[in-house]
Amino acid sequence: MTKSICIAIAGAGIGGLAAAALLADGGHRVTVFDRFDAPMPVGSGLVIQPVGQEVLARIGVAVEAEALGAQISRMSGHEADTGQAVLDVSYARPGRPSHGLGIHRGSLFDVLLQAVARRGIRVEPSAPVLGASGGVLTLADGRDAGPFDLIVDAAGAGSTLSPLKGRALGYGAVWGTVDWPVTDLPPTELRQCYRQANRMIGVLPIGRMPGSPTAKAAVF
Numbered sequence: 001m002t003k004s005i006c007i008a009i010a011g012a013g014i015g016g017l018a019a020a021a022l023l024a025d026g027g028h029r030v031t032v033f034d035r036f037d038a039p040m041p042v043g044s045g046l047v048i049q050p051v052g053q054e055v056l057a058r059i060g061v062a063v064e065a066e067a068l069g070a071q072i073s074r075m076s077g078h079e080a081d082t083g084q085a086v087l088d089v090s091y092a093r094p095g096r097p098s099h100g101l102g103i104h105r106g107s108l109f110d111v112l113l114q115a116v117a118r119r120g121i122r123v124e125p126s127a128p129v130l131g132a133s134g135g136v137l138t139l140a141d142g143r144d145a146g147p148f149d150l151i152v153d154a155a156g157a158g159s160t161l162s163p164l165k166g167r168a169l170g171y172g173a174v175w176g177t178v179d180w181p182v183t184d185l186p187p188t189e190l191r192q193c194y195r196q197a198n199r200m201i202g203v204l205p206i207g208r209m210p211g212s213p214t215a216k217a218a219v220f
Helices: 014-025 050-059 062-068 105-118
Strands: 006-010 029-033 045-048 070-072 074-079 085-090 100-104 122-124 129-133 136-139 150-153 176-179 189-194 200-207 216-219
Touching: 006 014, 014 029, 014 050, 014 105, 014 150, 045 050, 045 105, 045 200, 045 216, 050 062, 050 100, 050 105, 062 100, 062 105, 070 200, 085 189, 100 105, 100 200, 100 216
Parallel strands: 006 029, 006 150, 029 122, 074 189
Antiparallel strands: 045 100, 070 100, 074 085, 129 136, 176 216, 189 200, 200 216
16 A cells, blocks of 8 residues: 655646646645646647546546547648658557547646546645745745655746756747638648748647637647
């Protein structure tokens, strides 16, 4: 039998919520700390690969995620001027049907947050984590939280807990979410177009948002 321990998770994003649910299922006592006044997603769409779908199934939210997302059968990309294929990947393999799942981060976040709530996991909002020492978290309002047996850093690239510091890149990316338009683009494929290696545009079907019947696309 696994010994129950007290665990803190810094960051109530997709990774933090998924970790919280799985750790709670393992019999551990989990508290999630997040900097937002209320937990919320950041970003537009993403593709959940088959291994990620297995994680959602283990948490018990695969059916809900599938209902909100869009099954992706193929990822395709070509060079803008020549039309030459640069990316052409199909998920299906003989005897092993498979797909990616295009989904808005808000939809994925919603099903994971509900999973955390069903488990009675404590989520502390408005609690930015500034540091950790000896199993104790230091919060931005001056409070200490803990001690904890384990601290999980799920606060992302800008985490104050990580010794790794990012550097500014010489390029940027713009994402947006739009209603799926009247188009010849297939609703089951990620499509990308490149101009050399430093310019790219893409369209990803991402299903719908909770409570809405309207199909969406992520454009980037």
